[in-house]
Amino acid sequence: MAxxxxxAAVPIxxxxxxxxxxxxxxxxDRAFKLDRQQDISLVKAHLWLRPLALAVESGAGGxxxxxxxxGADRRADPRIGGLQVLTxxxxxxxSDPRKIGADVDPEDANDKGLxxxxxxxxxxxxxxxxxxxxxxxxxxxxxxxxxxxxxKGRRKSMGILRIGYGLEKVRGAMDWRIWALFLALFLxxxxxxxxxxxWRWPLAAACLLLALAAGSLLLLNNESLNxxxxxxxxxxxxAEVGAVLAREAPELLPVFAADLKGGLFSDMLGDWKTxxxxxxxxxxxxxxxxxxxxxxxxxxxxxxADAVAQAGRRQQSVRQLKVVLAVFGLLAGxxxxxxxxxxxxxxxxxxxxxxxxxxxxxxxxVGMIALVLLPFLYGLSMAFFRVPPSQSGxxxxxxxxxxxxxxxxxxPLTPENFYFILLVTLMWTAINVFLHVSIxxxxxxxxxxxxxPLKRVxxxxxxxxxxxxxxxxxxIWKGMFHKQFGAINAFIKxxxxxxxxxxxxxxxxxxxxxxxxxxxxxxFMMVICLGALQSIPADLYEAAQIDGAGKWQQFKRITMxxxxxxxxxxxILGTIWTFNMFNVIYLVSNGEPNRSTEILITQAYRFxxxxxxxxxxxxxxxLIFLILLSYGIYxxxxxxxxxxxxx
Amino acid sequence: MEAKKKRSFRExxxxxxxxxxxxxxxxxxVYPVLWVFKIxxxxxxxxxxxxxxxxxxPTLENFNYILFxxxxxxxxxxxxxxxxxxxxxxxxxxxxAGYAFSRFRFPGRTAGLLSFLITQMFPGTLxxxxxxxxxxxxxxxxxxxxxxxxYSTSAIPFSVWMLKGYFDTIPKELEESALxxxxxxxxxxxxxxxxxxxxxxxxxxxxxxxxxWNEYILAAxxxxxxxxxxxxVALRNFVGQFAQDWGLFAAGAILxxxxxxxxxxxxxxxxxxxxxxxxxxx
Numbered sequence: 054m055a056x057x058x059x060x061a062a063v064p065i066x067x068x069x070x071x072x073x074x075x076x077x078x079x080x081x082d083r084a085f086k087l088d089r090q091q092d093i094s095l096v097k098a099h100l101w102l103r104p105l106a107l108a109v110e111s112g113a114g115g116x117x118x119x120x121x122x123x124g125a126d127r128r129a130d131p132r133i134g135g136l137q138v139l140t141x142x143x144x145x146x147x148s149d150p151r152k153i154g155a156d157v158d159p160e161d162a163n164d165k166g167l168x169x170x171x172x173x174x175x176x177x178x179x180x181x182x183x184x185x186x187x188x189x190x191x192x193x194x195x196x197x198x199x200x201x202x203x204x205k206g207r208r209k210s211m212g213i214l215r216i217g218y219g220l221e222k223v224r225g226a227m228d229w230r231i232w233a234l235f236l237a238l239f240l241x242x243x244x245x246x247x248x249x250x251x252w253r254w255p256l257a258a259a260c261l262l263l264a265l266a267a268g269s270l271l272l273l274n275n276e277s278l279n280x281x282x283x284x285x286x287x288x289x290x291x292a293e294v295g296a297v298l299a300r301e302a303p304e305l306l307p308v309f310a311a312d313l314k315g316g317l318f319s320d321m322l323g324d325w326k327t328x329x330x331x332x333x334x335x336x337x338x339x340x341x342x343x344x345x346x347x348x349x350x351x352x353x354x355x356x357x358a359d360a361v362a363q364a365g366r367r368q369q370s371v372r373q374l375k376v377v378l379a380v381f382g383l384l385a386g387x388x389x390x391x392x393x394x395x396x397x398x399x400x401x402x403x404x405x406x407x408x409x410x411x412x413x414x415x416x417x418x419v420g421m422i423a424l425v426l427l428p429f430l431y432g433l434s435m436a437f438f439r440v441p442p443s444q445s446g447x448x449x450x451x452x453x454x455x456x457x458x459x460x461x462x463x464x465p466l467t468p469e470n471f472y473f474i475l476l477v478t479l480m481w482t483a484i485n486v487f488l489h490v491s492i493x494x495x496x497x498x499x500x501x502x503x504x505x506p507l508k509r510v511x512x513x514x515x516x517x518x519x520x521x522x523x524x525x526x527x528x529i530w531k532g533m534f535h536k537q538f539g540a541i542n543a544f545i546k547x548x549x550x551x552x553x554x555x556x557x558x559x560x561x562x563x564x565x566x567x568x569x570x571x572x573x574x575x576x577f578m579m580v581i582c583l584g585a586l587q588s589i590p591a592d593l594y595e596a597a598q599i600d601g602a603g604k605w606q607q608f609k610r611i612t613m614x615x616x617x618x619x620x621x622x623x624x625i626l627g628t629i630w631t632f633n634m635f636n637v638i639y640l641v642s643n644g645e646p647n648r649s650t651e652i653l654i655t656q657a658y659r660f661x662x663x664x665x666x667x668x669x670x671x672x673x674x675x676l677i678f679l680i681l682l683s684y685g686i687y688x689x690x691x692x693x694x695x696x697x698x699x700x
Numbered sequence: 701m702e703a704k705k706k707r708s709f710r711e712x713x714x715x716x717x718x719x720x721x722x723x724x725x726x727x728x729x730v731y732p733v734l735w736v737f738k739i740x741x742x743x744x745x746x747x748x749x750x751x752x753x754x755x756x757x758p759t760l761e762n763f764n765y766i767l768f769x770x771x772x773x774x775x776x777x778x779x780x781x782x783x784x785x786x787x788x789x790x791x792x793x794x795x796x797a798g799y800a801f802s803r804f805r806f807p808g809r810t811a812g813l814l815s816f817l818i819t820q821m822f823p824g825t826l827x828x829x830x831x832x833x834x835x836x837x838x839x840x841x842x843x844x845x846x847x848x849x850x851y852s853t854s855a856i857p858f859s860v861w862m863l864k865g866y867f868d869t870i871p872k873e874l875e876e877s878a879l880x881x882x883x884x885x886x887x888x889x890x891x892x893x894x895x896x897x898x899x900x901x902x903x904x905x906x907x908x909x910x911x912x913w914n915e916y917i918l919a920a921x922x923x924x925x926x927x928x929x930x931x932x933v934a935l936r937n938f939v940g941q942f943a944q945d946w947g948l949f950a951a952g953a954i955l956x957x958x959x960x961x962x963x964x965x966x967x968x969x970x971x972x973x974x975x976x977x978x979x980x981x982x
Contacts, residue, residue, distance in 0.1 A: 400807070407806035409885060414812065417797035417856050424853040425819050428830030435829070496725070499718055506719065513965060514726050517733060520964035522914035524932055525953045529732050532739070532946055540735050572729065584972040629821055635917070657825040667829060674826035681821040 094132075094197060098218035101126050101133060102201040106214055109138060109145070109203040116153070119146045134196060134217030139167055140203075141212065167200065167215045195220040237264035240389075256392050259385040266382040435671035455672035469648050469656070471676070478632060478652040481566070485631045488571045490624060493578025498612075500579075501586045512583075519576035527640035530569035534641070556645040563642070563650050570637045578623060585619035586612070621692045628688075629681055653677045740950035762951035770934075771927060772955070779913055779931040779956075782847045786912035787905045789852040790859055794904060795897075797856070798863030799889055803875075813864070816857040824917065832921055842928045850918060855908040862907075866900035867893065899970035906967050913960055931956045 105122055119138055123146050127133050138146040142157045157168045197218050203211040241260035404411055436455055438448040459471045496515060500508045518526065533540045534555040542552040555561045589612065597607050633654045638644070644651040644659075651659070654677060661670035740762055742755030766772050800806075801813055831850055840846030870893065878888050894901065916932040923929050935956060938949040 403807045407804065410800045410804040410806040410809075413796045413800035413804075417793040417860065418812070420793055420853040421816070421819065421856060424831070424834070424850060425822070425827070425856075428827045428834065429819075429822050431830035431833070432826035496722075499722060511722060511726055513968065514730055516964065516968065516971075517961070518729060520961040521733070521957050522910075522932065522960065524914065524916045524936065525957060526732075528936075528949065529736055529953065532950075533732055533735065538946075540731070572732070580971055587972065626820070633823055635824060654823055654825060657823060661825055661829065671826055671829075674823040677823045678821055678826070682818065685818070685821060 094218055094220045095199065097130075098133075098197065098199045098216050099201065101130060101218075102199065102214050102216050105136075105138060105146075106201050106203045109140065109211055109214070116145055120153070123148075132219035134219060135215070136217070137167060137215045138203075139213050139215070142168070145212065167213065237261070256389065259388045259392075262385040263382055263389070266379075266385070432671050433675060435668055436675050438668050440667040440671075451668065455668050456676070458669065459672055459676065469651075471673075473649075474651055474653055474656050475680075477563075477650065481563070481634075481638075481652055482628055482631045484567055485570050485574065485634075486624060486628050488567070489574040489578045489627055489631075490620070492571070492575040493580075494582050494616075494620075496575070496579045497582030497586055498608075501583060515579060516576045518572050519580075523573055523636050524640060526573050527569055527637050530565070530572070531641045534565045556642055559646060559649045562645055566637055566642050566650060569641050570631065570634060573637065574627065574631070578627065581619055581623045582616065585616050589615045617692075621688075625685065625688055625692075628684065632681060633677070653680075736950045736953055739946055740954050742947065762947040763955075766948055766951050766955065772934075772952075774927055775929050775931050775934045776955075778844060778928060782844050782851065782930060783909045783912040785844075785848040786851040786855065787909040789848065790855040790908035791901060791905050793852065794856050794859030794863055795894065795901065796889075798860045799867055799893060801860065801864045802867035803872075813861075816860055819857050828918065828921060831918065835922055841922055842925050844928070846922055847912070847915075847919060847930070850922075851912040851915060852908070855911050859904045859908060862904055863897065863900055866897050870896050899973045902967050902970045906963060909963070910960060 105119065105126070108119055108122055123136050123138070127136060127148070135148040136146065137144060137148065139157065144152050144155055144157070147153050147155070197220060199216050199218065201214045201216075203214060237260045241257045241264060435448075437450065437452060439451050439455075440448055462470060499505065500512055500515075502508070532538075534542075536542060536552055536554045541555075546552055553561060555565045593611050594607055597611060602610065632652075634652070635654050635658065638650065638652050638655045639658070642650045644655060648656075653673065657670045657673040657677065660666045660673060738755050741758050741760070743757050743759050743761060801809060835841055835846040835850065838846065838849075840849070874892055874896075875888050878892060879885075883891075914932060915930075916936060919930045920933045920936070923933055926934075931952075935949060935952045938945045938952060
């Protein structure tokens with residue numbers, strides 16, 4: 054029996070691994086595709102600004118000349134949203150005709166951003182060479198705003214230009230096929246786990262086939278598969294821009310070529326992908342720039358023709374493959390349907406047979422489904438949308454973008470970064486649980502000594518922190534750490550030191566949190582340990598003593614093994630609770646200093662209820678859930694904490 | 701004889717050290733609580749850096765203000781209603797489910813138990829917005845019933861697991877003989893099982909009560925009128941963003957904690973057995 058199962062498991066596991074890799078690749082692919090399209094839009098937006106900037110810099114024409122040029126631009130490319138030319142504090146040109154010649158209005162959010170950016174650029178001119186600045190990027194709304202300085206000589210600022218530009222629409226990889234892929238993967242794993250009925254292997258295989266079909270369809274749909282992050286890919290981007298320019302605005306080609314020689318795009322393409330709001334610090338560099346010069350200008354058009362032909366050839370083969378895959382998918386789907394129908398019939402019969410059990414579980418289940426599971430699923434779906442703060446607003450589907458935003462931001466040493474907070478959270482959890490268990494266990498062992506005086510009084514006193522409401526505890530401890538009248542500082546002063554402001558330094562603030570939570574949490578562990586210790590028969594120790602076992606050996610051979618069944622579930626539960634311990638962090642340190650002592654759950658709360666970025670917060674919460682779930686599964690497998698519970 | 705005396709001397713030293721350290725630890729544990737008393741009975745002007753547990757100018761003005769200048773008794777009543785209803789409903793739902801999970805073998809049992817466990821991992825922030833929408837949709841914002849609904853369901857998983865564990869330790873023979881005598885399943889549940897499970901029921905009820913009594917975030921989100929606040933929300937406002945009234949907060953903290961601490965100590969004798977009976981075998 055075991056042998057046959059193993060044989061069937063190998064190919065299925067291989068398939069599963071393949072599908073998982075496929076899924077991961079698709080997610081990344083989507084991100085790269087978005088980045089690429091965004092680069093193209095950026096370069097184009099920049100290229101529309103260049104002649105205007107040149108005109109301002111040369112001082113060749115007055116406002117009329119600028120207006121004429123800008124008007125021509127806007128007619129030529131409908132994706133130009135707004136266009137402003139600011140010299141000093143005065144608008145030389147504005148896409149809103151009423152504002153031409155007017156001063157910057159600080160009340161107007163758009164114009165203020167432009168002004169601030171001008172100030173910033175003037176400041177940066179001292180250290181960084183000229184380059185356009187990305188002001189604002191909104192992928193889901195499909196808009197970006199780009200700023201460009203107008204300079205006199207190399208260092209002196211004349212003014213600043215701003216363009217609003219529509220992003221290229223990406224026909225997303227996140228369409229129904231990716232959902233089919235994930236669903237099929239999920240079902241496949243689900244059926245593999247189930248030991249209920251004998252059809253599980255064909256069923257799992259069918260699901261995996263479906264997943265494979267969906268995934269392959271997706272992959273084949275994506276052109277330029279292997280030119281992604283490489284240097285050639287970057288050249289390719291520029292070639293596309295060149296081609297578009299040649300078609301739409303040939304008069305801009307010389308500017309484009311000149312900028313290529315200046316190495317302007319090496320920064321843009323290299324760095325904007327990863328750090329969108331950070332000014333580039335060198336990036337890809339000038340080595341690439343030299344190669345680009347070779348085909349700058351006219352040859353871009355030839356490149357485009359070549360690309361079209363290649364794409365055509367690829368599409369031909371894609372179409373044939375699609376048909377084959379669709380047939381496969383259909384067959385697998387049919388198989389799945391018949392088996393599911395049988396499954397449903399069987400569950401109906403099961404409900405009939407075990408009516409009494411189901412009736413007893415029913416009320417609790419209804420409550421759980423309505424008020425725990427449904428909200429959870431609702432929150433889950435929120436992570437894949439951009440959710441407007443007002444309830445009436447429309448949700449915009451963004452696929453995995455929220456997750457990518459969180460996980461792709463890899464600057465782990467800055468506060469508010471996911472990995473940084475994860476590190477803090479892990480440290481927080483490990484330290485707390487360790488202290489809870491060790492203190493709780495020690496106290497329990499001492500208080501379990503039969504002849505320990507006053508042990509009843511101590512038990513009552515030591516449970517006190519558990520009985521107090523945790524938000525009160527947290528606030529009390531915040532007061533205890535207060536600089537002016539906190540008891541901790543009184544103690545420090547007594548020892549002859551200066552009072553400490555605990556919440557101005559990461560480590561002291563972190564210490565304050567841990568102290569509070571330790572105080573809060575050890576009684577639970579103590580009570581659990583006490584209960585378990587009391588159930589250990591005393592004659593075991595007597596027998597051990599007769600056999601000559603020392604205290605330490607008794608502890609190691611008798612106490613620990615018999616404590617385990619009670620202690621492990623408590624530790625797992627305690628870890629989960631500590632990981633999500635909102636109250637203490639929020640009320641004691643409140644993230645101070647500078648948001649560095651946040652843990653994941655408080656950060657998610659901030660995204661949701663202070664920044665009203667609900668989709669983002671939901672994605673954050675799901676990551677928390679996934680971390681905890683994998684922890685739970687892993688430890689359960691290791692410790693067998695739930696073993697025997699299901700018999 | 702000689703050796704025994706020596707050992708007992710050593711043991712006495714160790715014992716004294718142990719007692720001393722436990723005493724220190726207990727003082728450390730109780731100190732913050734006593735510190736709250738000091739703040740509560742002191743006046744706002746008397747706050748200073750001092751370890752002493754006696755306020756410089758003892759006064760009852762904080763208690764007077766909270767009890768009679770603020771709608772304290774309405775808040776107390778709100779909290780009491782919500783917590784008691786949560787405990788009763790939660791116990792009813794959890795006891796029936798826990799019994800079924802403990803005694804019957806039916807398809808979906810393992811999955812059900814596991815899913816209860818997994819819900820403990822759902823992050824609160826993820827649930828808050830949907831719960832708000834649901835409660836709003838039911839028209840139960842600013843209504844105690846909304847809080848009761850949410851609290852009693854969120855307390856279910858832990859209660860079910862605990863009760864199931866306790867039911868497992870009750871011998872099956874009791875029910876089997878009752879069945880032979882012709883008692884119905886329902887009768888057995890109410891007349892035999894529930895009375896036997898008193899410690900676990902008491903502890904479960906205590907925890908459900910505490911969850912509801914102590915919960916702050918959801919209450920703060922759902923309750924917007926001052927008169928429908930529960931105690932935690934009201935209390936938090938004393939040391940919130942706009943006020944730093946530690947004296948009032950401390951007085952309030954004492955008033956809020958007293959009932960729950962009392963309840964805790966009354967039910968303390970059940971705590972150890974009710975909490976751990978299910979998880980320890982042998």
